[in-house]
Amino acid sequence: MDAQMKKGVLEMCVLHLLAGGPMYGYELMKTVQEAFPDVYDGSVYAVLRRLHTDGCAETFFGETSGGPTRKYYRLTDAGRKRLSEALEEWRSLVAAVRHLKVPV
Amino acid sequence: MTRDQFMRELKEALDGRLPESDIAEILADHSEFFEAGLAEGSTEEEVARQLGDPAKIALSLLQRERIQEGPHDALHAQRTRIPKADILMRLTAFVVDALVPALPFLWFAPRTGLVSFFFPHIVLAIVPSWLSTVRVSSHRWISAARGFWEVAILLSVLWFLMVNVVFLWASRGQTLGKWMFGLRVVDRAGGPAKPAQLAMREIVGKQALNALCSLIWLPLGFLPALASLVWCAVSPDGMTVWDAIAGTRVVDGKAARRRD
Numbered sequence: 046m047d048a049q050m051k052k053g054v055l056e057m058c059v060l061h062l063l064a065g066g067p068m069y070g071y072e073l074m075k076t077v078q079e080a081f082p083d084v085y086d087g088s089v090y091a092v093l094r095r096l097h098t099d100g101c102a103e104t105f106f107g108e109t110s111g112g113p114t115r116k117y118y119r120l121t122d123a124g125r126k127r128l129s130e131a132l133e134e135w136r137s138l139v140a141a142v143r144h145l146k147v148p149v
Numbered sequence: 150m151t152r153d154q155f156m157r158e159l160k161e162a163l164d165g166r167l168p169e170s171d172i173a174e175i176l177a178d179h180s181e182f183f184e185a186g187l188a189e190g191s192t193e194e195e196v197a198r199q200l201g202d203p204a205k206i207a208l209s210l211l212q213r214e215r216i217q218e219g220p221h222d223a224l225h226a227q228r229t230r231i232p233k234a235d236i237l238m239r240l241t242a243f244v245v246d247a248l249v250p251a252l253p254f255l256w257f258a259p260r261t262g263l264v265s266f267f268f269p270h271i272v273l274a275i276v277p278s279w280l281s282t283v284r285v286s287s288h289r290w291i292s293a294a295r296g297f298w299e300v301a302i303l304l305s306v307l308w309f310l311m312v313n314v315v316f317l318w319a320s321r322g323q324t325l326g327k328w329m330f331g332l333r334v335v336d337r338a339g340g341p342a343k344p345a346q347l348a349m350r351e352i353v354g355k356q357a358l359n360a361l362c363s364l365i366w367l368p369l370g371f372l373p374a375l376a377s378l379v380w381c382a383v384s385p386d387g388m389t390v391w392d393a394i395a396g397t398r399v400v401d402g403k404a405a406r407r408r409d
Binding site: 069070071072074075078085086087088090091094113115116 | 179182184188199200208210212
């Protein structure tokens with residue numbers, strides 16, 4: 046996948062997953078990689094770090110049932126805003142592609 | 150690849166390229182990924198395969214950091230977009246910054262102090278005579294504490310040589326004069342200037358250059374400053390001789406923030 050395109054789409058997907066509730070890093074990474082088998086080598090982690098530094102996601106340490114504490118990621122208001130912007134952009138992109146009758 | 154191998158390679162790929170605290174965080178996160186994977190019943194090899202090549206992971210993290218600092222294709226745009234600092238502000242800040250180092254001398258050697266920016270070697274050349282004056286003076290205040298005055302003179306010289314550099318280092322690019330107007334010394338690309346660049350700008354670009362010029366012929370000591378004034382006024386990004394030497398430029402921090 047083209048790097049720029051991948052970056053944007055990945056970020057949107059990660060934001061969407063986090064909108065469903067807090068997740069820990071490994072869980073997120075596995076979920077995304079199941080859907081995008083050609084995404085690897087830290088791409089999802091890099092997206093997570095960026096979202097965190099941009100203030101779109103915050104982290105907290107939580108315990109798994111019986112397991113050790115893990116770093117969870119949770120969406121902030123800025124993150125929710127970023128998600129709705131990304132979705133809007135994505136929809137208008139898809140609409141434009143459809144308009145040109147590209148078989149998608 | 151085992152967990153230890155993976156962690157070692159990731160650490161090696163990041164070492165020295167990111168701040169220590171970031172590296173520690175990244176390593177802790179990946180350590181946690183292994184814990185989580187193992188808890189789900191995967192082997193170390195399986196988790197390592199899933200995470201990917203440590204070198205490539207490091208690369209994607211480093212790229213991200215670089216993008217934050219300003220990617221290369223955006224350099225030109227950034228350079229032209231950052232507003233040039235007003236020339237009058239620059240000039241006033243320059244006068245303040247030229248006088249601050251001379252403050253300790255202004256009361257006992259006002260004329261030398263006033264022109265010390267242009268002829269810095271004169272200050273250094275005059276120090277031995279100041280010191281010997283202190284040693285032989287029969288003035289009541291001086292003879293009472295000769296050691297104190299000797300130290301005071303040496304500290305004044307240290308202040309003269311280093312005060313602007315120390316200010317620049319401490320405030321990441323601002324001297325007293327620049328701080329008054331919200332001006333800031335930055336890298337040519339618009340990023341933060343390195344400490345070595347800031348030292349270069351003051352010590353080589355101003356003090357050493359002015360000393361060299363005025364040693365050749367005294368009035369030549371004014372040349373770098375005059376050339377800088379003209380250059381600063383006509384160039385689109387407000388260049389000066391010392392900015393060219395240090396690879397820096399001065400931006401109007403407030404204007405840059407307004408733009409954002």
